[in-house]
Amino acid sequence: MTEKVFTKEEWLGTLETLKESYKLFGPVKDGDFHTFMPLDGNKKPDFDYENTRLSPKSVIYPESERMFEYSLDESEEDAHILKESPKDYSPCAVLGIRPCDAQAFQIVKRNFDNPEYQDPWWTQHFEATTLVGLGCNAPCATCFCTQVGGGPFHEAGLDVLLFDLGDRFLAKGITEKGDALLEKTAGNPADDAALAAAEALKQPARDKITATVPTDQLKDKVTNELFDAPFWEEVAFACLNCGTCTYLCPTCWCFDIQDEVQGNQGDRIRNWDSCMFPLFSLHGSGHNPRADKFQRVRQRFMHKLKYYVDKYQNGVQCSGCGRCVRYCPVNIDIRNVCKLMNDFA
Amino acid sequence: MLKYTEKIRETAKRLLAEKKVDVFIGYRKGTVPMMNEPLLVNHPDKVDPLYWDNFCGLNLCNYLTKRTDKIGIIANGCNSRNIVTHIIENQIKRDQLYIVGIPCEGMIDHRAVVRAVKFKEILGVHQNGAEFTVKGHDFEETFEKNKFLQSNCAVCTHRNPVIYDEMLGDPVDEQTDVNPYSDVEKIEAMDPEKKQGFFTRLISRCIRCYACRNACPLCYCPTCFVDESTPQWVGKSVDPTDTMTFHFLRAYHCAGRCTDCGACERVCPMGISMRQFTKKLNKDTRELFSWEAGLDPEKRPPLDVYRPDDYNDFIK
Numbered sequence: 001m002t003e004k005v006f007t008k009e010e011w012l013g014t015l016e017t018l019k020e021s022y023k024l025f026g027p028v029k030d031g032d033f034h035t036f037m038p039l040d041g042n043k044k045p046d047f048d049y050e051n052t053r054l055s056p057k058s059v060i061y062p063e064s065e066r067m068f069e070y071s072l073d074e075s076e077e078d079a080h081i082l083k084e085s086p087k088d089y090s091p092c093a094v095l096g097i098r099p100c101d102a103q104a105f106q107i108v109k110r111n112f113d114n115p116e117y118q119d120p121w122w123t124q125h126f127e128a129t130t131l132v133g134l135g136c137n138a139p140c141a142t143c144f145c146t147q148v149g150g151g152p153f154h155e156a157g158l159d160v161l162l163f164d165l166g167d168r169f170l171a172k173g174i175t176e177k178g179d180a181l182l183e184k185t186a187g188n189p190a191d192d193a194a195l196a197a198a199e200a201l202k203q204p205a206r207d208k209i210t211a212t213v214p215t216d217q218l219k220d221k222v223t224n225e226l227f228d229a230p231f232w233e234e235v236a237f238a239c240l241n242c243g244t245c246t247y248l249c250p251t252c253w254c255f256d257i258q259d260e261v262q263g264n265q266g267d268r269i270r271n272w273d274s275c276m277f278p279l280f281s282l283h284g285s286g287h288n289p290r291a292d293k294f295q296r297v298r299q300r301f302m303h304k305l306k307y308y309v310d311k312y313q314n315g316v317q318c319s320g321c322g323r324c325v326r327y328c329p330v331n332i333d334i335r336n337v338c339k340l341m342n343d344f345a
Numbered sequence: 346m347l348k349y350t351e352k353i354r355e356t357a358k359r360l361l362a363e364k365k366v367d368v369f370i371g372y373r374k375g376t377v378p379m380m381n382e383p384l385l386v387n388h389p390d391k392v393d394p395l396y397w398d399n400f401c402g403l404n405l406c407n408y409l410t411k412r413t414d415k416i417g418i419i420a421n422g423c424n425s426r427n428i429v430t431h432i433i434e435n436q437i438k439r440d441q442l443y444i445v446g447i448p449c450e451g452m453i454d455h456r457a458v459v460r461a462v463k464f465k466e467i468l469g470v471h472q473n474g475a476e477f478t479v480k481g482h483d484f485e486e487t488f489e490k491n492k493f494l495q496s497n498c499a500v501c502t503h504r505n506p507v508i509y510d511e512m513l514g515d516p517v518d519e520q521t522d523v524n525p526y527s528d529v530e531k532i533e534a535m536d537p538e539k540k541q542g543f544f545t546r547l548i549s550r551c552i553r554c555y556a557c558r559n560a561c562p563l564c565y566c567p568t569c570f571v572d573e574s575t576p577q578w579v580g581k582s583v584d585p586t587d588t589m590t591f592h593f594l595r596a597y598h599c600a601g602r603c604t605d606c607g608a609c610e611r612v613c614p615m616g617i618s619m620r621q622f623t624k625k626l627n628k629d630t631r632e633l634f635s636w637e638a639g640l641d642p643e644k645r646p647p648l649d650v651y652r653p654d655d656y657n658d659f660i661k
């Protein structure tokens with residue numbers, strides 16, 4: 001396990017070296033918000049940030065990804081044959097990812113990479129990626145990672161964890177992948193003062209998270225009773241069925257597959273989809289099993305807080321990042337809905 | 346503004362108790378600063394969460410579409426104009442509604458507040474008259490409300506409800522010295538290439554979540570053209586052409602109907618000013634047809650009438 005310290009300038013400097021081995025992504029100030037962007041050209045990462053508005057899930061799971069290409073030109077021998085589109089699996093590293101967002105990849109992994117099913121593109125992108133986390137010295141009021149199995153300095157899911165010590169960063173390798181990345185960096189071996197300072201950050205940060213979001217009863221609820229609970233209409237009233245909560249969420253994974261054809265050339269693309277959209281569940285027959293708004297809202301919460309819990313026996317499908325709480329335009333707060341579900345008798 | 350909260354609760358309680366309405370639609374105070382949640386109350390004992398402040402920038406008319414019950418609803422200027430448009434377009438009947446009017450002094454632009462405190466986390470916002478105070482972990486700052494209005498509110502000329510059954514306060518003075526279209530004029534003056542560049546940049550961050558469409562009371566089509574799949578009119582990936590198609594077409598569908606309530610912009614998670622599209626069409630309908638949407642339930646909107654004796658030459 002490698003532990004190194006860098007002054008902040010050294011850290012930024014060493015990123016230039018890392019660019020030789022990795023395609024780097026980092027939080028870049030983009031208008032009013034930060035966004036994870038490829039650090040190419042003169043894009044500078046800014047590690048003095050709370051969290052990005054869009055989660056970094058797109059690094060591994062792009063909003064639109066070309067899966068296959070095909071030709072409709074009958075004169076060609078391989079007309080109508082799907083051929084996999086070339087993809088870039090060269091090593092990349094996400095710098096400054098928050099522990100909740102790294103944990104989110106673990107949550108999503110149970111869906112995209114399990115014994116029954118392996119999504120070829122998600123898994124390969126994931127394997128090519130090294131996650132360099134940045135612990136949260138000052139979690140936001142909307143954060144609740146500690147309530148869902150994580151924490152401001154939670155290591156699981158990360159390859160490296162950075163501690164912001166004010167004028168320096170302490171980098172701690174967590175996995176072999178992480179150590180391999182740190183080997184390519186400058187920096188000095190961590191001194192005792194740095195290690196102690198890093199340790200001292202943990203508890204105060206945890207204490208800043210005051211939300212209580214109990215999830216302990218969810219697994220014992222009878223699915224159909226929760227499904228028929230009387231509160232769904234009320235929970236859903238204000239919802240606009242926009243896709244904001246699902247698109248911003250690091251643990252939402254649903255996609256839609258579309259063919260786009262221009263002339264004789266076709267692409268098969270997968271795009272993020274959202275259970276909030278009526279089209280999401282529209283059958284070819286025209287029937288829609290979730291035709292009403294409240295059914296779609298119920299689906300989002302039932303999936304995250306009940307179906308996932310039962311299927312994978314590994315907690316909820318939420319890493320407590322708080323994005324949906326902050327950005328839902330009508331303030332539907334998952335922390336309150338989770339309480340309603342957990343307390344439902 | 347806060348003074349209305351008590352009045353709203355009393356009124357809702359009375360209307361529900363007297364069975365004048367089956368339900369009452371208003372706001373509840375949000376769980377995060379500067380965010381309020383639209384709320385439906387169906388019993389006189391449940392009116393206490395009702396709340397009103399300068400962050401009620403959504404459009405409650407959105408929640409009326411095709412309801413069949415008798416509804417009490419809060420309406421400020423723009424919301425009342427959308428209610429009128431809803432009545433004209435047969436989305437709700439006038440006699441189903443009990444409209445509780447609130448003279449409006451403008452909603453605060455929450456994004457501008459976040460910028461003003463340099464993106465530090467805001468833990469609470471308190472209003473006191475013409476000022477409001479923002480608190481965070483290690484700061485407290487007071488601002489003048491009028492400098493932080495949503496951009497549509499800053500140029501609004503219909504702050505008082507245009508239709509109501511009861512008013513909760515005295516009418517406010519309407520603004521007369523504002524030019525609502527100075528931003529549109531700037532775009533109009535650009536050459537086509539510059540315009541193209543401007544619009545491309547404007548929507549470059551759009552993630553096609555459709556929050557703007559869904560927050561808009563005008564966008565009540567059972568299936569939006571972007572959601573049609575047989576046939577499919579618009580591609581679903583984040584291709585800029587498809588995104589542009591969505592924005593242009595939606596704006597055209599709102600021509601002569603949009604009240605510039607600002608709900609679309611308020612809800613966009615990416616902070617996109619898509620009102621730049623709808624405003625141009627508002628300006629056009631004003632210049633070509635002397636029309637402003639939602640002022641009179643008895644008048645048909647310009648784009649759904651044909652008159653052989655139309656005074657406009659270009660239409661003949």
Ligand code: SF4
Pocket residue numbers: 238239240241242243244245246276327328329330331332
């Ligand atoms: S819960 Fe909020 S963010 Fe999610 S679809 Fe509904 S209105 Fe949009």
Ligand code: SF4
Pocket residue numbers: 104245248249250251252304317318319320321322323324325334
């Ligand atoms: S459900 Fe909300 S809080 Fe949970 S991971 Fe998704 S965006 Fe974050």
Ligand code: SF4
Pocket residue numbers: 550551552553554555556557558612613614615616617619
């Ligand atoms: S709300 Fe914003 S991001 Fe979503 S579709 Fe509209 S403009 Fe695009």
Ligand code: SF4
Pocket residue numbers: 404560561562563599602603604605606607608609610620623
């Ligand atoms: S287009 Fe935007 S400003 Fe116009 S009525 Fe709809 S939500 Fe309001």
